[in-house]
Amino acid sequence: MQKYSIADIAAICGVSKATVSRVINNKATGVGEETKKRVLTTIKELNYRPNTLARSVATSCSGVIGVVVPDILNHFFPAQVRGISDVLDKNGYSMYLGNSDFDPEKEKHHLLSMVDRRVDGIILCSGVSNDTFLAQFSKYNIPLVLMGRNFDHHVCDASIASDSEYGATQAMRQLLSTGNRRILYMDGNAGVSGAVQRHRAYEQVLKEAGIPIDERLVHFGDFSAHFGQETVTRLLREGLDFTAVFSGSDMIAIGALKALKEAGRHVPGEVEVIGFDGIEISETYDPALSTVLKPRREAAEQAATMLISIINGTIGSMRHMTIQPTLVLRETTKR
Numbered sequence: 001m002q003k004y005s006i007a008d009i010a011a012i013c014g015v016s017k018a019t020v021s022r023v024i025n026n027k028a029t030g031v032g033e034e035t036k037k038r039v040l041t042t043i044k045e046l047n048y049r050p051n052t053l054a055r056s057v058a059t060s061c062s063g064v065i066g067v068v069v070p071d072i073l074n075h076f077f078p079a080q081v082r083g084i085s086d087v088l089d090k091n092g093y094s095m096y097l098g099n100s101d102f103d104p105e106k107e108k109h110h111l112l113s114m115v116d117r118r119v120d121g122i123i124l125c126s127g128v129s130n131d132t133f134l135a136q137f138s139k140y141n142i143p144l145v146l147m148g149r150n151f152d153h154h155v156c157d158a159s160i161a162s163d164s165e166y167g168a169t170q171a172m173r174q175l176l177s178t179g180n181r182r183i184l185y186m187d188g189n190a191g192v193s194g195a196v197q198r199h200r201a202y203e204q205v206l207k208e209a210g211i212p213i214d215e216r217l218v219h220f221g222d223f224s225a226h227f228g229q230e231t232v233t234r235l236l237r238e239g240l241d242f243t244a245v246f247s248g249s250d251m252i253a254i255g256a257l258k259a260l261k262e263a264g265r266h267v268p269g270e271v272e273v274i275g276f277d278g279i280e281i282s283e284t285y286d287p288a289l290s291t292v293l294k295p296r297r298e299a300a301e302q303a304a305t306m307l308i309s310i311i312n313g314t315i316g317s318m319r320h321m322t323i324q325p326t327l328v329l330r331e332t333t334k335r
Helices: 006-013 017-024 033-045 052-059 077-090 104-116 131-135 164-177 193-208 225-238 250-262 280-284 296-312
Strands: 064-069 094-099 121-125 144-147 158-162 183-187 218-220 244-247 272-277 290-293 320-323 326-328
Touching: 006 017, 006 033, 017 033, 064 077, 064 104, 077 094, 077 121, 077 296, 094 104, 104 121, 104 131, 121 296, 144 296, 158 296, 164 183, 164 193, 164 244, 164 272, 164 290, 164 326, 183 193, 183 225, 183 250, 193 218, 225 250, 244 250, 250 272, 250 280
Parallel strands: 064 094, 064 121, 121 144, 144 158, 158 320, 183 218, 183 244, 244 272, 272 290
Antiparallel strands: 290 326
C-alpha cells in the first residue's frame, strides 16, 4: 500500500503543505470551507494517517489524554471511562488509560508515565492518592482534573466530586425513619475519600439520634460483593444483631443480600439494605436495590469537558464542582 505524505495531499488539492497541516491539526483558521472540505476528503480517500509523533513535536500537542482509575473491573468505573471517552472522541483526542488498584504508588507511577508520554492533560479518578505528590504535580505543567475529590487550585486545575457525606446522611436517616437502631455499615478501603465521608455521616447521624456507636457494626474491606457476603455471613454466624445494612457500594450491598437470603432473612421485612453508587445492576437485581445514585457518566463527561476547556484556554470560573447524589428507594427498604 502506497504511503502518502502531506506534500502529496497538498499537490492533489492544489494547496500549500502549511494549509494541509493546519487542517490536520484543527487549526484551520483562515482556510476556506471548500478548501478544508477538499483536504479532508482527500485525506479520507487516501487513507492518510498523520505521523502522531512528528505532529506532537511540531505542535507541542500529543492529542492524547491520560486517564487513571482505581479499578477498571469495579462496576463503578466503566461508566466514567465511557463518559470521558465520548467527550474525547468528539474533540479529536485519544485516551491513555492506567489502572492503579487503589495503590497510591501505582497511581503515581501512571501519572509520571503520562508525563513522560507528553499527554495533553490528565483526568485522575481518585482512589487513595498520594496527596503530597499531587500537591507538587503542577510543576509538570500538565492540566490535571480530579474526579471523586475536591481540591483547590494549588493541587489540580479543576475537580468534580459527588458529596458522599450528603448521600450517606440521606441513607442513614431513611433507615432510622423506619425504626432501625442497629445498622451494619460496610465500606471499601477506609482511606478512600468517599469512604471517609460516608463513615463520618454514619457516626454523625447515629449521634444526632442518641444511638451509641457499636464498632462491631463497622467494617472496612474492599468494594466487592464477596466482601459484603463474607462479612454478613460471618456476623450472622457470630450472632451479631442488626436490622439494616448501609454499604459504601452497590456490590457490597448485593453480597449482603445474597448472604441474607442464604440465611433465610427476609428483605426488607427483617433487614433493610441500602447501597451506594447506583450502578446498573442495582436496578435489575432481585430484589431491586435501594441505593444512593451518583451521576457517574455525566460527571465524567463534565470532567473531560473541563479538561479540554483548560487545554484550549476557555474554561470559566467554575473549576471545582460538587454534585449531590440522590437516594433511590426500591425493594430492599420499607416505605
